[in-house]
Amino acid sequence: MKKKxxxxxxxxxxxxxxxxxxxxxxxxxxxxxxxxxxxARTPAQAQEQRExxxxxxxASRFEVFFGFPALAPMPLPREGKPRDIAYLQTGAFxxxxxxxxxxxxxGMPLFLQGERLLAGGEPRTAENFIALAHKGGFVSLYSxxxxxxxxxxxxxxxxxxxxxxxxxxxxxxxETYLFRxxxxxxxxxxxxxxxxxGMEDRAAxxxxxxxxxxxxxxxxxxxxxxxxxNLAQGSYVLALRAVDPLYAGGSVSGIFRIxxxxxxxxxxxxxxxxxxxxxxxxxxxxMGAPSASLIGADGRILLxxxxxxxxxxxxxxxxxxxxxxAGNSVWKFSAR
Amino acid sequence: xxxRSRARSRKNRFGWAAVGFALLFIALSSQSLGQNQRIAVASxxxxxxxSPPRPPQDYDYAAGGRSFVIRPDQQAVSEIDAAGxxxxxREFATPLTSAAVxxxxxxxxxxDGSIKIIGETGESLSDLHPAAQGIVSEYSCxxxxxxxxxxxxxxxxxxxxxxxxxxxxxxxxxxxxLFARKLEGQTxxxxxxxxSGSGSYLAGGSADGLILYDIARKRESLxxxxxxxxxxxxxxxxxxxxSFAFLLANGQKRFAGLIAKGVVEAFFAVPADSxxxxxxxxxxxxxxxxxELRYKVERP
Numbered sequence: 289m290k291k292k293x294x295x296x297x298x299x300x301x302x303x304x305x306x307x308x309x310x311x312x313x314x315x316x317x318x319x320x321x322x323x324x325x326x327x328a329r330t331p332a333q334a335q336e337q338r339e340x341x342x343x344x345x346x347a348s349r350f351e352v353f354f355g356f357p358a359l360a361p362m363p364l365p366r367e368g369k370p371r372d373i374a375y376l377q378t379g380a381f382x383x384x385x386x387x388x389x390x391x392x393x394x395g396m397p398l399f400l401q402g403e404r405l406l407a408g409g410e411p412r413t414a415e416n417f418i419a420l421a422h423k424g425g426f427v428s429l430y431s432x433x434x435x436x437x438x439x440x441x442x443x444x445x446x447x448x449x450x451x452x453x454x455x456x457x458x459x460x461x462x463e464t465y466l467f468r469x470x471x472x473x474x475x476x477x478x479x480x481x482x483x484x485x486g487m488e489d490r491a492a493x494x495x496x497x498x499x500x501x502x503x504x505x506x507x508x509x510x511x512x513x514x515x516x517x518n519l520a521q522g523s524y525v526l527a528l529r530a531v532d533p534l535y536a537g538g539s540v541s542g543i544f545r546i547x548x549x550x551x552x553x554x555x556x557x558x559x560x561x562x563x564x565x566x567x568x569x570x571x572x573x574x575m576g577a578p579s580a581s582l583i584g585a586d587g588r589i590l591l592x593x594x595x596x597x598x599x600x601x602x603x604x605x606x607x608x609x610x611x612x613x614a615g616n617s618v619w620k621f622s623a624r
Numbered sequence: 625x626x627x628r629s630r631a632r633s634r635k636n637r638f639g640w641a642a643v644g645f646a647l648l649f650i651a652l653s654s655q656s657l658g659q660n661q662r663i664a665v666a667s668x669x670x671x672x673x674x675s676p677p678r679p680p681q682d683y684d685y686a687a688g689g690r691s692f693v694i695r696p697d698q699q700a701v702s703e704i705d706a707a708g709x710x711x712x713x714r715e716f717a718t719p720l721t722s723a724a725v726x727x728x729x730x731x732x733x734x735x736d737g738s739i740k741i742i743g744e745t746g747e748s749l750s751d752l753h754p755a756a757q758g759i760v761s762e763y764s765c766x767x768x769x770x771x772x773x774x775x776x777x778x779x780x781x782x783x784x785x786x787x788x789x790x791x792x793x794x795x796x797x798x799x800x801x802l803f804a805r806k807l808e809g810q811t812x813x814x815x816x817x818x819x820s821g822s823g824s825y826l827a828g829g830s831a832d833g834l835i836l837y838d839i840a841r842k843r844e845s846l847x848x849x850x851x852x853x854x855x856x857x858x859x860x861x862x863x864x865x866x867s868f869a870f871l872l873a874n875g876q877k878r879f880a881g882l883i884a885k886g887v888v889e890a891f892f893a894v895p896a897d898s899x900x901x902x903x904x905x906x907x908x909x910x911x912x913x914x915x916e917l918r919y920k921v922e923r924p
Contacts, residue, residue, distance in 0.1 A: 360700070360702075362693060363693065365707055365710075367707065371710050375700060378697065378699075397812055399735055399813075400812045401814070406857045406900060407911075410721075410722055410723065411694050412685070413694050413695075413698055417698075419735055419765075565718060565736070567751065568715065580715065
C-alpha cells in the first residue's frame with residue numbers, strides 16, 4: 289500500500305528526488321515569510337518604534353540628587369546677611385563620556401542655550417543647556433557651565449532628529465553635566481535614577497537628624513539606646529535630615545523613599561519618584577509647592593505635621609535609596 | 625529505497641542547519657526590536673573621589689531698571705532691589721526660556737510653552753497657554769516674549785512644527801489671540817521681541833526675518849528676511865513712541881538699524897565685534913570691543 293503524500297499541493301508532480309531537493313528551501317522560505325509577517329512594520333511604524341525606545345544613560349558613576357536640598361546663593365546686600373534661597377533639586381550629575389554629552393534617547397532638539405554672539409537679551413544662568421523632546425511627551429535636559437553645544441545641532445535650519453547616543457556637545461574630560469527628565473504629558477519631573485544604568489550603589493543612606501518642630505519648642509532626637517527623651521504633647525512638624533553617601537567607586541543613587549513608623553504603625557511612606565510641576569513650583573512627596581516649603585533649617589526636609597499624644601512613643605525613620613539600600617534611626621520619647 | 629549518497633546527506637544536514645541558524649537570527653533580532661531595551665552607551669571610568677554637589681552660580685538679569693537673579697536650574701527667579709535686598713522669589717514648573725519686563729510687570733516664557741505674568745511683588749497675575757488659544761504646534765516652547773504697557777498685550781515666538789509669532793490682547797481677566805503668523809523657518813534659541821514705547825507697534829526676531837506688527841491697523845510685515853536664519857541673533861530696543869533700534873548678528877556679520885512706524889529707516893553694517901546697542905539722546909550707540917560707536921540718524 290502506497291503511503292499518502294500529505295503535502296499534496298506543493299509536491300504534486302514532483303518525483304521523490306525533487307521533493308527532497310525542494311523541501312529545505314521551501315521550509316526556510318516559509319519560516320522567513322512567517323516571521324516577516326509577524327514582525328512587519330510600515331516605515332512610519334518603524335520610525336515610531338525607533339523613537340519609542342526608552343531613555344537611558346549608562347556610565348560607571350552617577351550622583352542623583354533628586355529631592356535633595358540645594359542653596360542658590362544670592363548677591364550680597366549692602367546691609368544684612370545674604371539670604372540664600374533653598375530648593376529641592378531634580379537632576380543627576382552624569383560624567384561626560386570621553387568628554388561628550390550624549391543623548392539619552394532619540395528625539396528632537398527643542399531648546400538650545402549656548403554661547404551668545406550678542407550681549408544680553410534673555411534671562412539665563414551661566415550654564416549652557418539643551419532640551420530634547422522625545423516621543424510620549426518626555427523632555428530630557430542636559431546642562432553644564434562649559435557645555436559646548438554640538439555645532440551640527442546648533443546649525444540646523446530645521447528641527448533635526450537625533451538618535452540615542454548622539455553627541456549633543458562637549459565638556460572637558462572628567463567633567464559632569466546635569467541630567468533632568470520632564471514628563472510633559474503628566475506634568476511631572478521624573479527622578480532621573482529611572483533612566484541611569486550601570487549604577488552600582490551599596491552604601492546605605494543615613495539618617496543624620498530627626499527633629500520635631502513645635503510652635504513653642506523643638507526637639508532634636510537623641511537616638512542612643514536606653515535614652516527616652518521627654519517632650520510636651522502637641523502638634524509637631526516632623527523634620528528629617530538624611531544623606532545617601534557615595535559608594536566608593538560607584539554611584540550615589542539618591543534617597544528614594546522615606547518611611548516613618550510611629551509605635552509600630554506606618555504613618556508616612558512616600559517616594560521621591562517624581563515631583564509635580566505645579567503652578568507655584570515643584571511639589572515633592574505629594575506635598576505642596578514650591579519646593580522651598582519642604583525645606584527647614586540646616587537642610588532638613590519637612591515631612592508634615594502630626595499630633596503627638598501623651599504617652600511613650602517609638603518613632604522609626606527609614607530611608608531607602610534608589611538601589612534599595614536602607615538606613616534607619618529609632619527614637620524613643622515620652623510625651624507629657 | 626536506495627540509500628542516500630554521503631554528499632547528498634551532508635547537503636541536507638547543512639541545509640537544515642542553515643535554516644535553523646537563520647530562524648534563530650531572525651527571532652533574536654526581532655525580539656530586540658519588540659522589547660524596550662536600553663542601548664548601552666560607552667562608559668567611562670571616573671575617579672574614585674567623591675564629588676559634592678556643584679555650588680550653584682547665579683546670574684543677574686537686568687531689564688526695565690529692575691534686577692533679577694536666576695536660579696542655577698533656571699526654574700526660579702528672585703528680584704532684588706538696588707541695595708541687593710531680596711524682594712521676592714518665585715519657583716516655576718519648568719525652566720524659563722524668555723522674559724520681558726514692563727514697569728512693575730514682568731512676563732516669563734517657559735520650556736513647557738506657557739507664559740506667566742508676574743506682578744510687582746512676585747504674585748502671579750496671569751497664566752497664558754498659547755495651545756489653549758488655538759495656537760497648536762507639535763512641540764510647545766516659548767522662544768521670545770514681549771509685554772505691552774500695563775500688560776495690555778503679550779507677544780511670543782512659540783512652538784515647533786510649526787513655529788508661530790503670536791500677539792495676544794488682554795480681554796478682561798484673560799488674553800485672546802489677535803494675530804498669529806505661521807513661520808516657514810524655526811529657531812530653537814531664545815529671541816527678542818519688543819513693543820514700541822507707545823504700544824502701537826511690535827517688533828520681534830524669528831528665523832524668517834524681523835516681524836513688524838502695526839497693532840492699530842492690524843497690519844504685519846516681514847523685513848530683512850535675507851539676513852535672518854535659525855542662527856541669527858537680534859537685539860531690539862524701543863526708542864520713543866513708535867521706533868526701534870536693533871543690532872543683528874548673522875555669523876560673523878553685524879548690522880544695526882532703525883525702524884520707525886513699521887518702516888526700516890536705516891540699515892548698515894557695523895564692526896564684526898559689535899555686541900550690544902543702546903539709545904540715548906537721539907544717538908544709537910553700538911558697543912564693540914574696547915570702543916563705542918555712535919550713530920545719529922538725520923532725517924531730511
